[in-house]
Amino acid sequence: MSGCASFGMGAARPLTEEGVRQALTTGASTKADVSTVMGDAKVNTFRSGYEVWVYDYKAGLPMFVGFLPLVGTLASVADASTRDRELAILFDKDGIVRKYRLRESASQVERLLVPH
Secondary structure, three states: OOOOOOOOOOOOOOOOHHHHHHHOOOOOOEHHHHHHHHOOOEEEEOOOOOEEEEEEEEEEOOOOHHHOHHHHHHOOHHHHOEEEEEEEEEEOOOOEEEEEEEEEEOOHHHHHHOOO
């Protein structure tokens, strides 16, 4: 595993596809490796011995939120201007990374600004 910065909750730098690719090696990275780099996760354990670790991260957007009067009534500025990112990592029964997925959803402000 490469890198030493935390990627999880309270991350030193944001979760990115490139950062996750550098930190995780499918078929080689262990739970201990991931825990060292990513920190604590929400853990779901299955009877098969497999586990899914989930890291949630909010990435701030340099938005002009203060200029949108509607936003204040819908959500706080912090929540409205952040994107949610979720990293889910599947470990096999031996504690080895089998696969992972990084998913990002738009901020509340972005959803308001995009026509449906």
